[in-house]
Amino acid sequence: MGVVETTKQRTARKAKPVAVPKEALPLGQILSGDCIEAMRSLPDASVDLVFADPPYNLQLGGDLNRPDGSHVDAVTNDWDQFDSFKIYDDFTRNWLTEAKRILKPDGALWVIGSYHNIYRVGAILQDLGFWILNDIVWRKTNPMPNFRGTRFTNAHETLLWASQGEKAKYQFNYNAMKTLNDELQMRSDWVIPICNGGERLKENGQKAHPTQKPEALLYRVLLATTEKGDVVVDPFFGTGTTGAVAKRLGREWIGCEREDFYRGVAQKRIDKELPLDESALKIMQSKRAAPKVAFGALVEAGFLKPGTEVFDKKRRWVATVRADGSLECGKQTGSIHGLGKDLQGAPSCNGWTFWHYEDEGVVKQLDAARQLYLLAVED
Amino acid sequence: MGVVETTKQRTARKAKPVAVPKEALPLGQILSGDCIEAMRSLPDASVDLVFADPPYNLQLGGDLNRPDGSHVDAVTNDWDQFDSFKIYDDFTRNWLTEAKRILKPDGALWVIGSYHNIYRVGAILQDLGFWILNDIVWRKTNPMPNFRGTRFTNAHETLLWASQGEKAKYQFNYNAMKTLNDELQMRSDWVIPICNGGERLKENGQKAHPTQKPEALLYRVLLATTEKGDVVVDPFFGTGTTGAVAKRLGREWIGCEREDFYRGVAQKRIDKELPLDESALKIMQSKRAAPKVAFGALVEAGFLKPGTEVFDKKRRWVATVRADGSLECGKQTGSIHGLGKDLQGAPSCNGWTFWHYEDEGVVKQLDAARQLYLLAVED
DNA sequence: TAAGTTTGTGAATCTCATA
DNA sequence: ATATGAGATTCACAAACTT
Numbered sequence: 001m002g003v004v005e006t007t008k009q010r011t012a013r014k015a016k017p018v019a020v021p022k023e024a025l026p027l028g029q030i031l032s033g034d035c036i037e038a039m040r041s042l043p044d045a046s047v048d049l050v051f052a053d054p055p056y057n058l059q060l061g062g063d064l065n066r067p068d069g070s071h072v073d074a075v076t077n078d079w080d081q082f083d084s085f086k087i088y089d090d091f092t093r094n095w096l097t098e099a100k101r102i103l104k105p106d107g108a109l110w111v112i113g114s115y116h117n118i119y120r121v122g123a124i125l126q127d128l129g130f131w132i133l134n135d136i137v138w139r140k141t142n143p144m145p146n147f148r149g150t151r152f153t154n155a156h157e158t159l160l161w162a163s164q165g166e167k168a169k170y171q172f173n174y175n176a177m178k179t180l181n182d183e184l185q186m187r188s189d190w191v192i193p194i195c196n197g198g199e200r201l202k203e204n205g206q207k208a209h210p211t212q213k214p215e216a217l218l219y220r221v222l223l224a225t226t227e228k229g230d231v232v233v234d235p236f237f238g239t240g241t242t243g244a245v246a247k248r249l250g251r252e253w254i255g256c257e258r259e260d261f262y263r264g265v266a267q268k269r270i271d272k273e274l275p276l277d278e279s280a281l282k283i284m285q286s287k288r289a290a291p292k293v294a295f296g297a298l299v300e301a302g303f304l305k306p307g308t309e310v311f312d313k314k315r316r317w318v319a320t321v322r323a324d325g326s327l328e329c330g331k332q333t334g335s336i337h338g339l340g341k342d343l344q345g346a347p348s349c350n351g352w353t354f355w356h357y358e359d360e361g362v363v364k365q366l367d368a369a370r371q372l373y374l375l376a377v378e379d
Numbered sequence: 380m381g382v383v384e385t386t387k388q389r390t391a392r393k394a395k396p397v398a399v400p401k402e403a404l405p406l407g408q409i410l411s412g413d414c415i416e417a418m419r420s421l422p423d424a425s426v427d428l429v430f431a432d433p434p435y436n437l438q439l440g441g442d443l444n445r446p447d448g449s450h451v452d453a454v455t456n457d458w459d460q461f462d463s464f465k466i467y468d469d470f471t472r473n474w475l476t477e478a479k480r481i482l483k484p485d486g487a488l489w490v491i492g493s494y495h496n497i498y499r500v501g502a503i504l505q506d507l508g509f510w511i512l513n514d515i516v517w518r519k520t521n522p523m524p525n526f527r528g529t530r531f532t533n534a535h536e537t538l539l540w541a542s543q544g545e546k547a548k549y550q551f552n553y554n555a556m557k558t559l560n561d562e563l564q565m566r567s568d569w570v571i572p573i574c575n576g577g578e579r580l581k582e583n584g585q586k587a588h589p590t591q592k593p594e595a596l597l598y599r600v601l602l603a604t605t606e607k608g609d610v611v612v613d614p615f616f617g618t619g620t621t622g623a624v625a626k627r628l629g630r631e632w633i634g635c636e637r638e639d640f641y642r643g644v645a646q647k648r649i650d651k652e653l654p655l656d657e658s659a660l661k662i663m664q665s666k667r668a669a670p671k672v673a674f675g676a677l678v679e680a681g682f683l684k685p686g687t688e689v690f691d692k693k694r695r696w697v698a699t700v701r702a703d704g705s706l707e708c709g710k711q712t713g714s715i716h717g718l719g720k721d722l723q724g725a726p727s728c729n730g731w732t733f734w735h736y737e738d739e740g741v742v743k744q745l746d747a748a749r750q751l752y753l754l755a756v757e758d
Numbered sequence: 759t760a761a762g763t764t765t766g767t768g769a770a771t772c773t774c775a776t777a
Numbered sequence: 778a779t780a781t782g783a784g785a786t787t788c789a790c791a792a793a794c795t796t
Contacts, residue, residue: 059771066767067786069725075769085505115514115539116771119501126464126498134531135494137516139568140768142789146564148772149553149665149786152513152540152603155566157769160494161531174528185525187534189518189568194768197791211769224531296559300595301572306659323628323655324555324602324662331754333663335562377520377572510771545771553786564787666785667773673783716783729784 020046025231027252028270030243030263035235035256039098047254048171048230050099051110051221051242053213055080056117057088066147075210079258085120092117092124095235100128102233106169108133110221112159112213122160130162133170137189138217142196159217161225171225180223192216201239201265208265209239218245226251240266244273293370295336295351296325301376303369310336310355310366317343319355327355336366399425404610406631409622409642414614414635418477426633427550427609429478430489430600430621432592433471435496464499471496471503474614479507481612485548489600491517491538491592501539509541512549516568517596521575538596540604550604555662559602571595580618580644587644588618597624605630607660619645623652629660672749674715674730675704680755682748689715689734689745696722698734706734715745 020043031038058080064072082088099109109130111121126132136159143155163170177186192214199215201208218241226232228250234242237255239262246253247270257263298304299321308321319329319339327339334342336351352367359368399422410417478488488509490500505511515538522534542549556565571593578594580587597620605611607629613621616634618641625632626649636642677683678700685702698708698718706718713721715730731746738747 056769057771058769060769061771063726064770064772065726065786068765069723069727070766071726072770072772073767080769114769114771115501115511116769118514119498119505119511122494122498123502132494132498134533135497135537136531137518137535137568139516139518140789142768143566144768144770145787145789146770146772147787148770149557149564150551150772151770152515152556153564153566153788154513154770156516156568158514158537172529177531185528185532187522187532189516189535193790196768196789200768207768294559294561296561297570297595300559300598302578302594305655307656320658322659322661322663324552324558326555326558326663328658328661335558338562376576377570512771548774671783714783727784729786731784 020044022231022252025252026254027231028243028247028254030237030240030255030257030266032257032260032263034258036094036098038256039095039102039233039235042102042233042254044101045104045107046231047102047233048104048107049110049222049226049232050103050107051218051232051234052095052099053112053211053234053236053238054092054095054117054121055082055236056114056211057082057120058114058116064147072144072147073207073210077210088117089120089124092121093128096121096125096128096130099233099235100130100164103164105164106171107164108170108225109162110159110225111162112138112157112217114154114157118158118160125160125162129165131164131166131168133161133163133172134188135160139189139191141191141193143194159221171227171230173224173227177220177224180220186224190217190220192220195241201269203265209262212239213241215241215245218242219249222246222249222251237266238262240270243270247273248275250275293373294325295366295370298369298373299323299325301373303373303376304357304366308357310357312340312343312354313356399423401610401631404631405633406610407622407626407633409616409619409634409636409645411636411639411642413637415473415477417635418474418481418612418614421481421612421633423480424483424486425610426481426612427483427486428489428601428605428611429482429486430597430611430613431474431478432491432590432613432615432617433474433496433500434615435493467496468499468503471500472507475500475504475507475509478612478614479509479543482543484543485550486543487512487549487604488541489538489604491536491596493533493536497537497539504539504541508544510543510545510547512540512542512551513567514539518568518570520570520572522573538600550606550609552603552606552662552665554665556599556603558663559599565603569596569599571599574620580648582644588641591618592620594620594624597621598628601625601628601630602662616645617641619649622649626652627655629654670753672752673704674745677748677752678702678704680752682752683736683745687736689736691719691722691733692735 024043025046058075060074066072113121138157138159140155143153146153195212195214200212222245231252232242232246233254235256237257240255243253243255243266299306304321306321306323309318310321311318317329319327322328326333327336329339329343332339332342336355337349340349340351340354352370353365355366356363403422404425492500517536517538519534522532525532559565574591574593579591601624610631611621611625612633614635616636619634622632622634622645678685683700685700687700688697689700690697696708698706701707705712706715708718708722711718711721715734716728719728719730719733731749732744734745735742
């Protein structure tokens with residue numbers, strides 16, 4: 001396997017096989033119809049990157065309402081309906097096969113998905129000979145909660161990044177990523193908000209597409225694994241986020257999209273897009289996640305053992321730490337903040353400074369344990 | 380499908396099929412030999428949870444045969460990539476099949492892996508009928524950097540949590556998780572340090588095991604998806620992190636481990652582990668677990684007099700409590716839930732939190748009266 | 759205008775006991 | 778089996794609205 005970062009190496013690389021001239025490709029066009037058919041119209045080994053956001057094959061039950069009674073607008077589109085894993089797998093194998101064919105030997109593939117489909121996609125692309133370079137976790141800052149309290153909040157999606165094979169070369173702009181990440185190596189978990197607000201495309205007040213991806217995500221993908229002038233194909237173009245970001249970053253793009261409506265929205269969007277300027281670059285840079293600590297994390301990590309007694313400064317109340325990081329004081333229980341609030345009858349309470357514990361005879365605020373934890377956790 | 384949180388329901392649930400008495404199981408033992416063989420010695424539908432940390436690197440040991448019967452030399456890596464996946468898949472299917480068999484109908488499975496193997500595992504467990512509930516990202520605070528700068532820092536591993544099937548019940552301690560996370564829903568991305576420092580087991584100054592998992596990870600898994608006394612099986616026991624945390628949390632455990640050395644290390648470790656006190660083990664209960672109270676019972680008991688006026692937060696509607704615990708608002712009548720639902724035109728309504736009443740000049744939710752009633756009725 | 763409050767919404771495999 | 782009714786359940790952010 002290998003990495004290519006300089007334009008020089010890249011040029012040498014491209015000269016090797018019979019290169020397909022870019023002019024032979026439908027650059028800057030949205031091909032209509034089925035993506036497998038559309039990709040068949042492209043020559044072998046002709047593109048640098050495929051970015052794919054295929055249907056996730058969600059299998060939703062009935063309607064879902066929020067606790068306030070409002071209705072959740074779910075993805076119920078026909079294009080996300082498959083009758084079985086077998087049918088979904090066949091579909092996946094077919095489009096991945098075409099993607100592999102049109103990619104140059106040193107090209108790469110990105111696919112985004114959720115737990116509903118990503119394990120099918122990952123296994124199949126490995127079967128086809130793709131070589132996984134990283135799996136990337138898109139950590140959403142603002143995911144939809146789990147309204148019924150039945151599972152963990154589904155707060156991330158997964159991207160797979162793969163080369164043509166174990167020994168294949170690929171483009172990785174290491175230094176660009178390091179710069180983007182405040183001079184630290186870019187990690188496999190990316191903290192990026194979901195696409196809403198002004199960026200979210202609307203038609204007649206309705207969202208134009210149910211699953212529009214944030215531009216920041218595509219920005220990072222293209223900045224990390226393509227260089228200027230590279231050709232990027234998106235087989236599931238939707239509203240054209242890939243095309244818009246590619247145009248902004250000076251990459252060539254080709255989209256495939258079955259639905260007339262989405263093609264129209266995408267075309268309009270990309271026509272308005274302008275090449276990148278410096279100020280835009282700064283805006284796209286992600287902020288580092290704030291080191292917020294839950295009290296429960298300290299208990300899990302053994303910094304405070306369940307059963308430990310904690311008390312307020314004047315020892316008016318004594319409570320016991322339980323396994324889940326809640327406190328128990330007589331019949332009353334709650335979080336460090338909530339129980340402190342209830343006991344005092346106060347409107348709010350900062351449990352970190354309200355509660356104390358004894359450590360080898362010395363009385364300390366809970367906040368002291370939090371500081372120790374943060375020190376231990378930050379490499 | 381469904382979630383179970385109360386001990387009461389749980390007991391009823393267990394009584395349904397011919398229950399395997401716990402005494403028939405090798406609780407607190409580390410079974411030697413191949414995990415598939417070891418699991419074969421356990422009865423059907425007998426355990427509550429399987430936690431598995433399978434090998435990624437095909438160190439399967441012993442003789443291996445291709446599906447066509449031809450022999451593969453595992454030690455000299457005498458296979459191509461296709462063989463390698465095939466063999467790994469067969470191995471995975473075999474141990475997952477045994478795991479599924481020994482799990483109770485409402486039991487659950489956890490598997491941890493990295494991008495090398497988790498896509499194989501995920502696809503196969505779906506094929507076997509397991510139903511993925513979440514994929515969880517263990518986000519490492521202190522991962523190994525990518526020294527050569529060729530990829531993104533591989534800063535996470537993935538855990539899959541699955542029930543026996545789409546309609547199967549499963550245990551999820553929602554409120555314990557919410558408490559552990561400072562009163563916010565626990566998300567699918569968990570920030571936990573890697574296992575090092577004093578927790579990392581050493582023998583003669585060397586790491587005892589190359590992939591020892593942090594206890595905080597198992598702590599959260601067991602706290603979230605088991606209750607006290609549940610039986611947890613770990614087919615790839617290693618140095619026994621699962622056993623140690625299970626013992627601490629008052630869960631029963633069974634391990635399988637092929638290597639004598641690891642069995643020795645694990646046994647010594649677990650012998651030293653002490654169970655937590657009863658009180659420390661308690662976790663925040665869900666309201667689902669609380670005894671159900673009929674509104675009519677409050678009225679009967681005089682906690683709310685017939686004729687009392689109740690109203691929603693904004694006083695858009697005012698209703699009168701009737702002797703049978705129903706409400707009347709103009710011509711409309713119904714239960715506290717049903718009337719609230721009808722008046723709002725909402726799909727559902729929790730009358731306990733929707734309706735309010737005045738008690739000595741203070742506005743309170745009906746739920747406050749329920750809490751008073753529960754306190755009075757207990758003991 | 760500025761500041762505070764209310765409302766809307768996002769790739770979601772989202773209940774359970776009883777009749 | 779399937780229908781019914783009780784009742785448990787939400788976080789971050791932005792836009793709209795009010796004071």
